[in-house]
Structures are given as C-alpha cells and as structure tokens.
Amino acid sequence: MATDNVIDIDSVWTQYGDIVIHRDLTLGVHYGEVMAIIGGSGSGKTTLLRLMLGLEGPSRGTIKVFGVPLQGCAAGDLRQTRNRWGVLFQEGALFSALSVFDNVALPLRELKALPEDVIRELVMMKLDLVEIDTISVNKMPAELSGGMVKRVALARALALNPELLFLDEPTAGLDPERSHGFVQLIESLRRALNLTVVMVTHDVDTLLALSDRVAVLANQQLLTVGPLWEIVQNKDPFVQNFFLGHGKRCEQENIKDFRDKMAVRLHAA
Numbered sequence: 453m454a455t456d457n458v459i460d461i462d463s464v465w466t467q468y469g470d471i472v473i474h475r476d477l478t479l480g481v482h483y484g485e486v487m488a489i490i491g492g493s494g495s496g497k498t499t500l501l502r503l504m505l506g507l508e509g510p511s512r513g514t515i516k517v518f519g520v521p522l523q524g525c526a527a528g529d530l531r532q533t534r535n536r537w538g539v540l541f542q543e544g545a546l547f548s549a550l551s552v553f554d555n556v557a558l559p560l561r562e563l564k565a566l567p568e569d570v571i572r573e574l575v576m577m578k579l580d581l582v583e584i585d586t587i588s589v590n591k592m593p594a595e596l597s598g599g600m601v602k603r604v605a606l607a608r609a610l611a612l613n614p615e616l617l618f619l620d621e622p623t624a625g626l627d628p629e630r631s632h633g634f635v636q637l638i639e640s641l642r643r644a645l646n647l648t649v650v651m652v653t654h655d656v657d658t659l660l661a662l663s664d665r666v667a668v669l670a671n672q673q674l675l676t677v678g679p680l681w682e683i684v685q686n687k688d689p690f691v692q693n694f695f696l697g698h699g700k701r702c703e704q705e706n707i708k709d710f711r712d713k714m715a716v717r718l719h720a721a
C-alpha cells in the first residue's frame with residue numbers, strides 16, 4: 453500500500469534472548485519532516501535507528517524505507533536504498549587514518565563510477581556547505597576541534613545527495629555555543645536540501661530548534677508521538693522529567709516555530 457511516509461515501521465518487535473526492547477512498535481516518518489526520537493537510557497533509541505538503517509533486523513514486524521522492505525529485499529535494492537540516505541553517527545565517527553578530504557570522498561569513491569576530478573569538485577562543494585575552509589582539507593581528524601569533526605562527518609553524510617538524513621545525538625560532546633551553531637547549520641541545510649531527518653537526541657535545545665514531531669520510547673513501546681508542544685503536555689513521568697523546567701519554553705517557542713514552518717510550507721505550496 454502506498455503511503456506518504458519515507459519510513460514505515462510496522463508492528464516491530466526487537467528481542468535479545470528473553471529481553472524485549474521493542475514491543476509491537478509502529479511509527480511512520482513523513483516526507484520532509486524532522487522526527488526526533490527520545491526516551492530514557494536503554495529504551496531502545498539507538499537500536500531503533502540501527503533497525504531503520506538495516507544494520508539489524510527486527511525479531512518480528514517490517515521496516516520499509518522509501519517503500520523498500522529492508523529485510524528480505526535483494527542486495528542491489530538495499531544498496532540503492534542505502535545510497536539515498538546519509539548518517540551522522542555519534543561523535544562523528546570519522547576514519548582516523550583518512551584526511552578530511554578522503555573521509556568525505558569515501559562514499560563517492562565507493563560508487564566506483566566517478567572520475568577523481570569530479571570527486572574532488574563534489575567533496576569541495578560539500579565541505580563548503582558545512583563551512584570547512586580549504587586550509588583544513590588535508591588535515592587528519594585528530595587535528596580538528598569537536599565542532600569541525602561533526603561538520604566533516606555531516607559533509608560525508610551528505611556526499612551522495614541523500615533525501616534522508618539520520619542523526620545520532622548530533623550535538624553530544626559540543627559546548628553550548630558550538631552546539632547552537634551546529635544545530636543552525638543542520639536546520640539551514642535541511643531546508644535548502646529538502647531533507648527528511650530522523651534524529652536521536654537528549655538535548656532539549658536541539659529538539660526545539662529542529663523537530664517537527666517527537667516520538668517518545670518508554671516501557672518497550674512508543675509512548676506517544678506528536679509535535680513538541682503537544683508532547684510536553686504528556687503527564688508520563690519520563691516526559692515530565694525530560695522537560696523539567698523547559699515545558700513552558702517548549703510550548704511557547706515550538707508553537708511559534710510550528711506556525712513559522714506552516715507559513716513557509718503554505719507559501720511554498
């Protein structure tokens with residue numbers, strides 16, 4: 453059945469031995485939205501991300517990305533589908549033995565279809581997008597600040613012009629100023645590149661700045677999903693604790709942000 457979703461998670465169970473991590477979880481990610489996933493430690497956020505990336509299979513249920521079921525599809529279809537998304541792993545996860553340039557070039561070289569001069573042009577374009585200057589192109593990851601590592605990793609995630617971007621704790625390890633700058637960069641790029649974004653985060657400021665909807669995982673299930681201003685009104689103790697002291701701010705700022713986003717979309721339509 454055709455849906456308006458980029459990702460369809462349908463009745464998914466994840467189990468390790470007797471331990472159930474996800475119990476009958478169903479969630480759809482709409483085209484063009486930023487879906488944030490929150491939940492307590494061990495609630496299964498990273499595992500859910502790994503399921504959406506096809507790095508693990510569920511014990512039961514199905515996961516489709518761009519309408520392609522990740523389990524049981526032909527290897528070629530899976531490869532093609534993977535080329536339509538980019539991933540920013542926690543801590544950047546750059547290859548320490550490769551320069552900035554080679555890290556970003558890697559997904560392009562893996563296509564085995566592009567000449568080196570085209571790869572050079574594309575890499576420089578992506579590095580420019582994430583505001584990395586030409587002086588840093590030949591640096592090794594160990595020579596970069598935490599903020600630069602994130603931006604290079606973002607350039608690599610965008611190397612193949614993805615339609616879908618996965619972010620795992622995008623601002624973890626950054627000080628508030630760098631975190632704010634990085635969130636602004638993601639927001640401007642996702643608008644400019646028309647991206648659908650799925651992100652796992654613990655950070656309320658990141659949620660406020662980026663999320664259209666928030667999915668809350670608790671007790672092995674999807675507790676609730678909706679826009680932030682609606683989520684903060686949920687009386688579940690995890691939700692109340694998560695937004696402790698931020699509730700009113702989330703409601704006020706997010707309602708305003710929600711209106712702004714709607715105005716942009718209505719204007720664009």
Ligand SMILES: Nc1ncnc2c1ncn2[C@@H]1O[C@H](COP(=O)(O)OP(=O)(O)OP(=O)(O)O)[C@@H](O)[C@H]1O
Nearest residue numbers: 468471473491492493494495496497498499500652
């Ligand atoms: N391969 C595995 N084998 C056994 N247990 C696993 C495996 N992968 C994850 N788990 C368990 O699944 C649970 C959920 O882990 P997950 O990393 O998804 O949680 P999380 O919500 O991302 O937590 P955190 O916020 O602390 O990173 C944890 O109890 C973890 O120990």
